[in-house]
Amino acid sequence: MIQVTDIQKTYNDGKVQVQALRGIDLVIKEGEFTAIVGPSGSGKTTLLNIIGGLDSPNYGKVKIGNTDIAQLTENELIDFRLNHIGFVFQSYNLIPVLTAKENVEFLMLLQKKDDKERNERTTKLLVSVGLEDQINKKPNEMSGGQQQRVAVARALASKPDFVLADEPTANLDSTATANLLDIMLRLNQEENITFIFSTHDQRVIDRARRVITMEDGKILSDSMKQMTDK
Amino acid sequence: MIFKIAFKNIWRNKLRSWTVITAIALGIFGGLAVISTATGLSEMRQNNAIRTYVSHLQIHDSAYLKYGALDDTIAKEKDILKFIKKNSNTAGVSARLRIESFVQSAGGTSGILLNGINPTDEKRVTIISEMLQEGNFLEDFNRKPPILISQKLATKLNAKVKTTIQCSFTGAGGLPVTGVFKVVDIFSTSNSMYDEINAFVRIEDLRAMSQVYGSHEIAITLQDEEQVESFRDELIEHFPTHHIATWRGIAPELGYADKMMDLVMTIFLIIIMLALAFGIVNTMLMAVLERKKELGMLISVGMNKQKVFWMIVWESIFLALIAGPLGIAASFLAIQFFGRQGIDLSFAAEGLRSVGLDSIIYPKLNPVYYIVIGILVVITAIISCIYPAKKALELNPSETLRTA
Numbered sequence: 246m247i248q249v250t251d252i253q254k255t256y257n258d259g260k261v262q263v264q265a266l267r268g269i270d271l272v273i274k275e276g277e278f279t280a281i282v283g284p285s286g287s288g289k290t291t292l293l294n295i296i297g298g299l300d301s302p303n304y305g306k307v308k309i310g311n312t313d314i315a316q317l318t319e320n321e322l323i324d325f326r327l328n329h330i331g332f333v334f335q336s337y338n339l340i341p342v343l344t345a346k347e348n349v350e351f352l353m354l355l356q357k358k359d360d361k362e363r364n365e366r367t368t369k370l371l372v373s374v375g376l377e378d379q380i381n382k383k384p385n386e387m388s389g390g391q392q393q394r395v396a397v398a399r400a401l402a403s404k405p406d407f408v409l410a411d412e413p414t415a416n417l418d419s420t421a422t423a424n425l426l427d428i429m430l431r432l433n434q435e436e437n438i439t440f441i442f443s444t445h446d447q448r449v450i451d452r453a454r455r456v457i458t459m460e461d462g463k464i465l466s467d468s469m470k471q472m473t474d475k
Numbered sequence: 476m477i478f479k480i481a482f483k484n485i486w487r488n489k490l491r492s493w494t495v496i497t498a499i500a501l502g503i504f505g506g507l508a509v510i511s512t513a514t515g516l517s518e519m520r521q522n523n524a525i526r527t528y529v530s531h532l533q534i535h536d537s538a539y540l541k542y543g544a545l546d547d548t549i550a551k552e553k554d555i556l557k558f559i560k561k562n563s564n565t566a567g568v569s570a571r572l573r574i575e576s577f578v579q580s581a582g583g584t585s586g587i588l589l590n591g592i593n594p595t596d597e598k599r600v601t602i603i604s605e606m607l608q609e610g611n612f613l614e615d616f617n618r619k620p621p622i623l624i625s626q627k628l629a630t631k632l633n634a635k636v637k638t639t640i641q642c643s644f645t646g647a648g649g650l651p652v653t654g655v656f657k658v659v660d661i662f663s664t665s666n667s668m669y670d671e672i673n674a675f676v677r678i679e680d681l682r683a684m685s686q687v688y689g690s691h692e693i694a695i696t697l698q699d700e701e702q703v704e705s706f707r708d709e710l711i712e713h714f715p716t717h718h719i720a721t722w723r724g725i726a727p728e729l730g731y732a733d734k735m736m737d738l739v740m741t742i743f744l745i746i747i748m749l750a751l752a753f754g755i756v757n758t759m760l761m762a763v764l765e766r767k768k769e770l771g772m773l774i775s776v777g778m779n780k781q782k783v784f785w786m787i788v789w790e791s792i793f794l795a796l797i798a799g800p801l802g803i804a805a806s807f808l809a810i811q812f813f814g815r816q817g818i819d820l821s822f823a824a825e826g827l828r829s830v831g832l833d834s835i836i837y838p839k840l841n842p843v844y845y846i847v848i849g850i851l852v853v854i855t856a857i858i859s860c861i862y863p864a865k866k867a868l869e870l871n872p873s874e875t876l877r878t879a
Contacts, residue, residue: 299775299873320779327777334876338772342483347476354476355777403777411876 252305280453289443331400390421407439481789503802548689567599582633591681622656625670771875795856
């Protein structure tokens with residue numbers, strides 16, 4: 246469970262102070278498929294970064310499971326991210342010199358998993374995202390949709406407690422978006438993986454089970470809906 | 476995996492990596508080429524000096540070196556010569572009678588040092604006999620006592636083979652002596668300054684003219700140069716009242732040249748390493764700044780900063796490990812080739828001779844330098860990538876992901 250309590254964040258943008266988050270309270274339970282939506286500048290990405298330990302709040306607390314991430318040292322926080330959080334970025338951010346297989350394997354190598362476990366899990370994940378025939382291709386040899394699917398497989402490779410995806414479909418066409426959402430929904434339903442998105446893509450919002458709407462650093466609404474997805 | 480990523484990273488921008496690798500390799504090549512040429516020059520100068528006028532060891536009467544008096548000849552000369560010849564390491568020994576003289580011919584005059592020698596003995600000590608125009612090392616002559624003069628002196632005196640020249644000097648008891656000699660051959664060593672003031676005559680002729688029947692100098696050449704110091708100690712033990720010196724003591728300028736060469740080499744190595752360091756700093760800094768977003772991603776997903784640091788370090792080590800052997804191999808091949816063929820500097824022959832050098836230089840390099848350079852290149856690569864790697868550690872992942 247992720248528990249966010251009264252998070253406030255202010256940036257110094259030159260001479261101007263920008264209040265990105267103004268007291269956010271939020272609880273996300275295991276197995277949720279949550280979209281954080283809102284216009285640009287509403288604080289979606291800042292909230293995801295703080296939940297993911299990439300940024301720290303000026304005020305408030307983030308607890309993941311029983312861990313207050315503010316209490317972790319820099320290296321402990323990096324280790325925590327490695328073992329508990331999966332990341333999917335808007336522009337894929339794969340390692341360009343590695344193949345799809347090596348990109349997925351990478352986090353398991355950092356976790357010092359043995360060869361057998363790495364190979365099995367990499368193959369399973371690439372099959373589950375439909376890229377079993379692309380394993381030896383490098384990012385520049387794949388389409389944007391394929392790269393983002395590799396990024397999803399990479400995010401899941403370390404067996405994280407949840408996946409944070411910042412605008413994952415922003416650079417994808419409608420077919421690739423639909424494919425990616427299908428894969429993530431299936432993983433969510435079949436393997437109970439928690440997904441948290443920031444997005445303003447209606448196609449993602451339509452298929453999210455919970456939609457949290459933000460504006461000016463505040464939560465405007467938080468609604469759960471019955472999945473009607475095919 | 477860190478090695479793999481680091482190695483693959485350096486080939487992202489092949490042109491840039493190869494430019495840096497080539498620059499490092501050329502730097503090493505240039506440095507080693509200069510060092511080997513300088514070493515070749517230094518050794519040539521030293522060998523030329525030893526083989527033409529210094530020898531490995533020289534023995535003098537202690538007073539002769541202070542006052543240079545004609546009668547300061549070497550006491551117990553026969554005993555000394557017998558002791559030296561008995562030594563199995565002796566390659567040659569030559570006793571010399573040396574008298575300062577004024578020389579004149581029909582064409583000019585000059586001040587010289589007449590070296591009275593036994594040609595057979597001298598051949599085993601110096602290579603003057605190999606530097607003659609006609610190969611007559613005071614052996615073939617008719618009536619008048621023979622003399623060898625250098626090409627430089629011949630020019631000054633306007634003399635040639637068969638020219639008669641007159642030498643005036645002070646003999647025993649302070650009596651003035653005038654000797655008439657016939658030039659039987661002309662020599663030319665690689666040291667024009669030496670050539671200008673030295674001439675050779677037969678020791679028995681000079682003794683007869685000067686009435687000085689001893690020798691002022693005994694020059695010794697050994698088969699194994701490494702034994703010079705120990706043989707000197709042995710000689711001092713047996714003949715403690717004589718002045719016995721090795722080539723380093725006789726011609727300290729040769730030793731200074733060695734030390735000077737070491738200093739020059741050190742300065743060159745520092746320059747090479749500095750150039751290499753700046754090249755690597757520049758390349759790695761560009762590589763880090765270009766990859767801010769990717770490095771931010773790596774830190775975000777769980778790669779700790781130590782691993783990021785080492786990834787950058789390994790990238791520069793790989794660059795050095797490719798460039799180093801290339802530069803060293805190119806240097807080795809060039810030094811081996813020119814070490815045999817020589818570098819012909821005939822266009823500067825006159826200038827080189829004035830400092831005791833031949834016009835063909837044979838580069839030479841102590842193999843230790845290859846190892847030293849190899850180690851230094853890797854150390855420099857590690858040191859010079861610390862700043863770029865530190866820059867990578869300062870990256871804030873959320874900022875790089877947002878802004879890059």
